[in-house]
Amino acid sequence: MLTGIGITAGYQAPVVTDVSLTVHPGQTVGLAGPSGSGKSTVARVLALLHKPFAGTVEIDGETVTGFRFKARQRTRIGVLFQQPRLSVDPRFTLRQAIAEPGGDRVDELADLVMLTDDLLGRRPHEVSDGQLQRACLARALALKPRYLICDEMTTMLDASTTAALVGVIRAYQRESGAGVLAISHDTTLLTRWADETVRLSAPLPR
Numbered sequence: 059m060l061t062g063i064g065i066t067a068g069y070q071a072p073v074v075t076d077v078s079l080t081v082h083p084g085q086t087v088g089l090a091g092p093s094g095s096g097k098s099t100v101a102r103v104l105a106l107l108h109k110p111f112a113g114t115v116e117i118d119g120e121t122v123t124g125f126r127f128k129a130r131q132r133t134r135i136g137v138l139f140q141q142p143r144l145s146v147d148p149r150f151t152l153r154q155a156i157a158e159p160g161g162d163r164v165d166e167l168a169d170l171v172m173l174t175d176d177l178l179g180r181r182p183h184e185v186s187d188g189q190l191q192r193a194c195l196a197r198a199l200a201l202k203p204r205y206l207i208c209d210e211m212t213t214m215l216d217a218s219t220t221a222a223l224v225g226v227i228r229a230y231q232r233e234s235g236a237g238v239l240a241i242s243h244d245t246t247l248l249t250r251w252a253d254e255t256v257r258l259s260a261p262l263p264r
């Protein structure tokens with residue numbers, strides 16, 4: 059299980075207070091709520107990229123002790139962001155981006171996300187957002203994460219690319235038993251994709 063217990067987190071001040079949620083292996087949990095309610099902040103805490111002010115994150119029963127670059131626990135969690143261009147080194151070809159985490163499964167992963175050899179040789183500015191997001195998904199799956207956190211992963215994409223990426227993630231879940239946390243504004247998508255949805259409330263007035 060990936061669990062956040064009593065998470066209070068934010069920046070200068072908290073943006074979420076006492077949020078708890080659990081993602082079981084094989085399950086997809088949606089995270090919804092109005093803009094500014096702290097969905098990305100919660101996602102970053104559960105991805106071990108942002109230290110909460112209070113609360114605990116547990117991965118498969120083990121309490122997380124270090125956020126940011128503690129690689130041992132980080133590799134159990136894959137992350138996909140809304141804007142693939144901000145998360146890929148612009149000097150890399152898609153092949154290099156997929157190979158970045160390590161492992162030798164680039165061709166297998168490229169097949170999985172339907173990227174051709176021609177596309178694998180291109181750099182981010184030479185491909186569409188959807189093609190780049192496919193590469194980011196392949197990269198996120200490279201180390202076979204136990205949990206995948208998708209933060210508005212499909213916002214930049216059209217309906218058919220969205221369906222293709224969700225299909226790849228579902229197949230990976232079936233095969234690996236991975237749990238998924240899916241953040242989206244798109245309630246129709248979450249209704250179809252998630253087994254249950256956690257809703258954050260409107261941001262507190264400052």
Ligand SMILES: Nc1ncnc2c1ncn2[C@@H]1O[C@H](COP(=O)(O)OP(=O)(O)OP(=O)(O)O)[C@@H](O)[C@H]1O
Pocket residue numbers: 069070073091092093094095096097098099100261
């Ligand atoms: N790095 C940061 N430094 C300071 N404040 C931040 C930072 N990132 C986000 N915030 C603030 O924290 C609050 C919650 O932001 P967050 O991105 O978690 O919300 P969200 O629910 O994901 O919003 P959206 O749906 O618009 O993406 C917002 O008021 C935002 O301005």
